[in-house]
Amino acid sequence: MSVKELIRFNNFSFRYNSRDDKILEDINLSIKSNEITVLAGPTGCGKSTLLRAIVGLIPNMYEGEYTGDVIVDGIKIRDAEIKEIAKRVGFVFQNPENQIFMFSVERDIAFGLENLGLEQEIIKKRISKIMKTLNITHLAKKAPHELSDGQKQRTALAGVLAMEPKILILDEPTSLLDPKTAMEFMELINKLCKEEGMSIIIVEHRLDLVLKYADKLIVLSEGKVISDDTPENVFDYKKDIIPELSVPFSTKLYRELAKNQMKFTKPVTGVEDMIREVMK
Ligand SMILES: Nc1ncnc2c1ncn2[C@@H]1O[C@H](COP(=O)(O)OP(=O)(O)O)[C@@H](O)[C@H]1O
Ligand SMILES: [Mg+2]
Numbered sequence: 001m002s003v004k005e006l007i008r009f010n011n012f013s014f015r016y017n018s019r020d021d022k023i024l025e026d027i028n029l030s031i032k033s034n035e036i037t038v039l040a041g042p043t044g045c046g047k048s049t050l051l052r053a054i055v056g057l058i059p060n061m062y063e064g065e066y067t068g069d070v071i072v073d074g075i076k077i078r079d080a081e082i083k084e085i086a087k088r089v090g091f092v093f094q095n096p097e098n099q100i101f102m103f104s105v106e107r108d109i110a111f112g113l114e115n116l117g118l119e120q121e122i123i124k125k126r127i128s129k130i131m132k133t134l135n136i137t138h139l140a141k142k143a144p145h146e147l148s149d150g151q152k153q154r155t156a157l158a159g160v161l162a163m164e165p166k167i168l169i170l171d172e173p174t175s176l177l178d179p180k181t182a183m184e185f186m187e188l189i190n191k192l193c194k195e196e197g198m199s200i201i202i203v204e205h206r207l208d209l210v211l212k213y214a215d216k217l218i219v220l221s222e223g224k225v226i227s228d229d230t231p232e233n234v235f236d237y238k239k240d241i242i243p244e245l246s247v248p249f250s251t252k253l254y255r256e257l258a259k260n261q262m263k264f265t266k267p268v269t270g271v272e273d274m275i276r277e278v279m280k
Helices: 047-055 082-088 105-115 120-133 149-161 179-194 207-213 249-259 271-279
Strands: 005-016 024-032 036-040 064-072 089-092 167-171 199-203 216-221 224-229
Touching: 005 047, 024 047, 024 199, 024 216, 024 224, 036 047, 036 179, 036 207, 047 064, 047 089, 047 167, 047 199, 082 089, 082 105, 089 149, 105 120, 105 149, 120 149, 149 179, 167 179, 179 199, 179 207, 207 249, 249 271
Parallel strands: 036 199, 036 216, 089 167, 167 199
Antiparallel strands: 005 024, 005 064, 216 224
């Protein structure tokens, strides 16, 4: 699969109308297709705001002072119709409760497809396909309140994936999930990228959970991009990292050992890397 630029921020800044200060300032980013990009940074640094700018909620739903451009799959978000954006980008909110509101799982998945104006036959096929992929076929008739958090998360994801977006945006998708369900969720996300060619941007605090799948790690601090590289390069012991970032334990250990002259073939971003380094 060829890799091309899918999202570009050009000197983008944004201030919410209700605030005096800019939340994002002079953002320049290029995000490639067929990659998993992790977006990290302390609470309040502007991660959700950046996602809103990709999916068009900024400037369509949140008003404010907007400068520069955000270009997604060739369209300028500022001038684009929501429907045009929705065909390209799927967005799963931090809390799936805000996303599933129909009276059954099946109806919920149908909702977005009906909004795209697809024929009933196609809608039915897409619903059954995505329920199989996400292992929720047995939940088709269940109401949202009958679902566990993990099942709600899968239902929200199903509604978005059924629309077959090129780009999938996830805002802290595992925050309500227990560790095992969160790991399964990440395996699924990885499969969507590697097997279906989907491009994925994920905001996640638990870096230990996501870094092994990440092609890129973007770190925001106080509305500015301070790192944008492979996770290995971001965490290289020769570089400073912001103290508020929840760095995986194996990475902390690597940084301390490397500073104390222990030799590593490359920076460690997870337990598997550390084991490889120690056993070499
Ligand atoms: N709708 C809004 N109106 C005004 N300020 C907002 C709005 N949403 C977020 N903010 C502010 O913008 C800053 C960044 O928020 P956010 O993008 O949610 O950060 P993060 O997702 O990294 O925690 C915070 O100070 C937050 O209070
Ligand atoms: Mg947020």
